[in-house]
Amino acid sequence: xxxxxxxxxxxxxxxxxxxxxxxxxxxxxxxxxxxxxxxxxxxxxxxxxxxxxxxxxxxxxxxxxxxxxxxxxxxxxxxxxxxxxxxxxxxxxxxxxxxxxxxxxxxxxxxxxxxxxxxxxxxxxxxxxxxxxxxxxxxxxxxxxxxxxxxxxxxxxxxxxxxxxxxxxxxxxxxxxxxxxxxxxxxxxxxxxxxxxxxxxxxxxxxxxxxxxxxxxxxxxxxx
Amino acid sequence: xxxxxxxxxxxxxxxxxxxxxxxxxxxxxxxxxxxxxxxxxxxxxxxxxxxxxxxxxxxxxxxxxxxxxxxxxxxxxxxxxxxxxxxxxxxxxxxxxxxxxxxxxxxxxxxxxxxxxxxxxxxxxxxxxxxxxxxxxxxxxxxxxxxxxxxxxxxxxxxxxxxxxxxxxxxxxxxxxxxxxxxxxxxxxxxxxxxxxxxxxxxxxxxxxxxxxxxxxxxxxxxx
Numbered sequence: 001x002x003x004x005x006x007x008x009x010x011x012x013x014x015x016x017x018x019x020x021x022x023x024x025x026x027x028x029x030x031x032x033x034x035x036x037x038x039x040x041x042x043x044x045x046x047x048x049x050x051x052x053x054x055x056x057x058x059x060x061x062x063x064x065x066x067x068x069x070x071x072x073x074x075x076x077x078x079x080x081x082x083x084x085x086x087x088x089x090x091x092x093x094x095x096x097x098x099x100x101x102x103x104x105x106x107x108x109x110x111x112x113x114x115x116x117x118x119x120x121x122x123x124x125x126x127x128x129x130x131x132x133x134x135x136x137x138x139x140x141x142x143x144x145x146x147x148x149x150x151x152x153x154x155x156x157x158x159x160x161x162x163x164x165x166x167x168x169x170x171x172x173x174x175x176x177x178x179x180x181x182x183x184x185x186x187x188x189x190x191x192x193x194x195x196x197x198x199x200x201x202x203x204x205x206x207x208x209x210x211x212x213x214x215x216x217x218x219x220x221x222x223x224x
Numbered sequence: 225x226x227x228x229x230x231x232x233x234x235x236x237x238x239x240x241x242x243x244x245x246x247x248x249x250x251x252x253x254x255x256x257x258x259x260x261x262x263x264x265x266x267x268x269x270x271x272x273x274x275x276x277x278x279x280x281x282x283x284x285x286x287x288x289x290x291x292x293x294x295x296x297x298x299x300x301x302x303x304x305x306x307x308x309x310x311x312x313x314x315x316x317x318x319x320x321x322x323x324x325x326x327x328x329x330x331x332x333x334x335x336x337x338x339x340x341x342x343x344x345x346x347x348x349x350x351x352x353x354x355x356x357x358x359x360x361x362x363x364x365x366x367x368x369x370x371x372x373x374x375x376x377x378x379x380x381x382x383x384x385x386x387x388x389x390x391x392x393x394x395x396x397x398x399x400x401x402x403x404x405x406x407x408x409x410x411x412x413x414x415x416x417x418x419x420x421x422x423x424x425x426x427x428x429x430x431x432x433x434x435x436x437x438x439x440x441x442x443x444x445x446x447x448x
Contacts, residue, residue: 042273053332083273086264090261092420110276132326172425189441
């Protein structure tokens with residue numbers, strides 16, 4: 001039971017955050033973010049603090065989210081308040097020979113900053129196309145694109161990754177020397193994402209037989 | 225690209241939160257929490273808002289976390305400030321025939337409240353034993369228990385689940401009638417947790433050959 005939280009900054013000063021960030025290069029940070037479909041956004045609306053999971057994607061040095069114009073999350077984020085965002089991948093449980101040396105393997109990113117609105121139809125559509133590319137490469141050329149009304153009803157926001165910290169724990173059990181001879185199984189119970197068999201929607205009997213299966217569907221279960 | 229955030233409360237009033245909560249029974253809420261090893265805790269320390277992932281477990285109607293006494297998260301949470309906690313499981317990507325009807329399947333819980341300190345050695349140890357039971361049933365009888373110093377250096381905190389909301393999206397693609405005949409693959413790309421082959425720690429050559437493999441290690445890859 002390791003006492004370190006995956007994403008906890010040791011101090012809250014900006015300098016310290018950036019110092020932590022420097023533990024990992026930008027490539028590592030991007031890999032952690034790109035492996036995630038969801039992020040957790042923390043904000044305080046002046047009354048309460050909230051933690052809201054929502055879909056996300058990255059382009060260059062920005063994290064993007066989207067929502068309906070009327071949605072509460074959208075309204076709050078467009079106000080430009082300070083937020084903190086956590087993304088965490090759990091990679092396994094680490095079983096040590098003593099209870100208090102148990103820990104977990106993880107990769108996490110924590111981002112600080114404020115969101116800005118992505119304005120203009122072209123810019124919004126380009127951002128949403130990038131989201132679709134993350135979900136299924138090439139599908140933006142297959143699915144019906146959003147029309148003007150759908151696009152107008154949607155807000156796209158982005159936050160700079162300038163102030164982001166990556167943390168990784170990738171270890172085996174670390175026991176005290178005096179515990180090493182205890183007759184206790186020690187090791188790692190790995191966890192990762194399982195990509196299950198795609199389920200084609202054919203309940204409505206529309207086109208279910210004569211649509212070619214896209215590559216991203218065929219290859220889904222082979223991802224790792 | 226569905227505009228609903230998994231955990232976003234529609235309004236921030238307590239009444240509304242409890243109304244949402246009523247959409248799901250306690251059993252459903254507990255299942256979502258019990259399936260998680262990590263939660264994301266949002267809090268504002270008077271200077272900034274933070275989102276910190278940390279290990280968690282449930283006992284009865286409380287969510288528990290722990291940390292070292294000197295850790296920043298522990299210090300902040302023991303001060304009794306208002307927090308919001310999100311737990312989310314991503315179950316799949318839902319590919320609709322039109323771009324803006326894409327969504328994700330998920331199960332999420334959002335908890336509001338303040339943490340309280342679990343005091344007293346017996347109470348703390350009982351809580352940490354419950355955490356170990358979650359990680360590996362029965363292992364509390366195998367691993368060396370914490371000694372007085374280890375226990376004293378660790379804080380255990382809990383938060384009531386009285387104000388918690390569960391949200392579930394479990395759907396196939398929902399397209400407009402006029403999109404149903406588009407020749408576009410539609411369906412679900414499922415995601416779940418993969419429990420990988422356990423990796424026994426024997427790099428240090430301690431007891432690696434003569435330790436029986438516990439049931440929770442043998443059965444790890446069969447979990448679902």
